[in-house]
Amino acid sequence: MNPPPGPWQLPVIGSLHHMVGALPHRAMRDLASRHGPLMLLRMGEVPVVVASSAAAAREVMKTHDAAFATRPLTSTIRTATHDGFGIVFAPHGDHWRGVRKLCVTELLNARRVRSFRGSREDEAGSLVASVAASLLDDEDERKPAVVNVSALVAAYASHATVRAVAGDRIGDSEAFLASLDEGVRVVAGFSLPDLFPSSRLAHALSGTARRIEAVFREFSMLMDGVIEEKRARRSGAGDEDKDILDVLLRTQDQEAAGGVPLDMGTIRAVIRDLFGAGSETSSTTLQWAMSELMRKPAALRRAQAEVRGALAGQSRVREDALPQMPYLRLVIKETLRMHPPVPLLVPRECREPCRVMGYDVPQGAMVLVNAWAIGRDAASWGPDAEEFRPERFEDAAPAVDFRGADFELVPFGAGRRMCPGINFGVAVTELALASLLFHFDWELPGGARGGLDMQEAFGITAGRKNDLWLQAAVHVPANP
Template sequence: MDQELNSSYHHLFLAVILLLPLLAVKLRRRDHGKNLPPGPWQLPVIGILHHLVGALPHRAMCDLARRHGPLMLLRVGELPVVVASSPGAAREVMRAHDAAFATRPRTAIIRELTRDGLGVAFAPHGEHWRQLRRLCVTELLSARRVRSLRRGREAEAANLVASVAAAAAASKPVNVSALLATYVTDAAVRAVVGGRISHRDAFLERLEEGVKVAAGFSLADVFPSSRLARALSGAARRAQTHHRAMTRLMDGVIAEHQERRAAGAGNDEEDLLDVLLRIQKDGGLQIPLDMGTIRAVIIDLFSAGSETTATTLQWAMAELMRHPAALGKAQTEVRRVLAGQDRVPEDALPEMRYLQLVIKETLRLHAAVPLLLPRECQEETRGVLGYDVPRGAMVLVNAWAIGRDAASWGADAEEFRPERFEDGGARAEADFRGADFEFVPFGAGRRICPGIALGLAVMELGLAGILFHFDWELPGGAAPEELDMTEGLGITARRKSDLWLQATVRVPVPKV
């Protein structure tokens, strides 16, 4: 995946260069009389694409922002892209002018992926989105609903611990990345459909493909006025193929769930699909809740929850391995809280304060979606840090750059130090739930991620389990500073390489 995605900018750049004589695009300038944000120098037709080749976008845009300011205008082909890279700029986008920037761009790839129905993540701002957002907040992802799904999370956390123990029994390194990804995905599946599903591996492969597709590039988006670009847009065709395959799998998942419920199988608790089907039957929304919309909402829950949560957990373990003192402190706390117990009950998590700080610091340094999901300017908007943002511009918030801003976080902003959030510390009050624009890994405003509570519960339970039961070392006696911390390219900032560690059982693992 990483190799494929890392070449995306190169491939797009090469394709544009080869097509220049045929595209004959005339970039129309409508900037007269506008005070547009500054930006780097650009080339004819391709704009600033050459600044992005060979670099991770959030890092390249962070470097550009240091030279051109916290609010930049980048032209990618015909597409204007405004990037906010400071807390002040983020506040302008997600609070002061939130309504103007509350919609999502309908790119060629997104149109294909949502052909039969729109969920919450990519829905344009409007009544459809408002109704689904309300459904998520009050029914699907409310604190009460998250608590009701606790038993499923605890069961999957026990499976994770058992899997690590089985791998450790062979005295060989454990692929922590793979096991954490499986745990998070299985926890999401159990929350949504109440149990495991048939064709699980095919379903997980399709979710993985969806991440690749959504991270791709389309010539039709960069050059919307060119018929040739639309005709040659292989990314859009790939999205269409993925959508058809995902629809077939989702129909199978829903049918399997309904058959299981009809047969009286499973527990008595409502899972998230039960909620959607109940509301569909009762007509509890002001918009049609057809099967296409239900599929789209479920895919949002699977894809967003699984990918971002697994990414954060992998970075948390990697940072702990790079910082043995923090690892020891976290393990000491977990084992003190759970003294005399043989597993991690979710109701013990609030006592694990330092564990929560580890996750908080990981979210600061490694925002799972470093550029957040793109927004679109619905109308010409004036007075954004003193600049004008043109209608139709894509708007990106660089959460990765904001989380590492030395002006906000001090000279040690690049260092992993959970203690910065301790009571009495300089940043003890910093919050990631949308109130503090120096810390926006989940976004803010109307488009803030509605699944924060569920994601945190899965993260805390999984991390507590593997710290409680196992001692961890780098394979081959490697020094902490030798651990590769390179990021991969994609919608989420995954580790480029899997995290392999040596695990030793410290607290006996009960049978599952």
């Protein structure tokens, strides 16, 4: 047995002391710099293998993809999914294959994503109107107005996802979204029972399970109300599918999703996954993109010039103009390189003993791919890997992309467990960023270029720790 190398461990807690005082993806990157791109940690009782280079990621997500195609069922995940599995946390098997097929072929294919274009454009218009309204609310007209960009893009991403999933009308959307946000928070990180699954004391002392049960019970009740409202509006099996929930209910009426029964628990889980992935990751990417552009005035000017040139004479951004904005796409790609929304991706589990990069990975080990470390690896990206420079993708030949073929850039994963919602997430992000750059001129409050707070928050997604506040001035008035 030749396990991967790793740092020294303590009795009982294993490697946990190495995580103190730093965000996990940063602490693991620092450990990997000393112990290698494939590293073995022990988080309490749980063996954790961490891949921190493009070569290691390729081994995990391509060469041995089948061996790492399932998800670990921690105590937290078991509690959160007791009602049913969607696609994110489902173990490898027939259920996962059926739901994934449904997502890829029906729910999130290119045609379906294009069909939501109108609602995305409406929500982008609402985002622009919200920024403009914030400027009018400023009490002192002599001072540039300051806008909470984080709050506004979070609302935009949430509402764009709601409309794609459930249509234009939804009951108490604020309570629904608040419940979803709380659900994302409670499943972040490791609880005591996750770290010490064999300990009865850990289970007794932890209140995580009760908190998760309460949050997901509330979400289920709210979701059931949305589903029943949708059923009442559907007049028959021949109804046109207008949103993702329509497709799920039609599929349920047909009694199978790729041979897997689509019960209410599965429908709720799929919707929960889509909301969590669609709104949270898009909002996170938008906030980091705006943050990085504010620190790079030359990149901001180039992106704005491109957007405004492509839309000359127009009064709003439409999706059919986005292909004329290649630099905007490089900005988003560079943002995803430096700030992958889920920095450690979703954990995998080793299904069978496996040899990776000359080391033996034990069956049952949790496997993490540190997409954040990989995106900042100087071996792949050069000495300026920590610098935001969208132009680097113009220099790459062939171009590196984030759709699972290039392991230097894996913000959405790769292989069997790759995120199936890339097209939707990118569409939501591109339209909003283009709209913000087209309609407004942006500056840091006080004009300070170098002092922008770039701290990350702890969680499944690594968003900004503090809200992004920027000065804005109207350049192109919003179309009424």
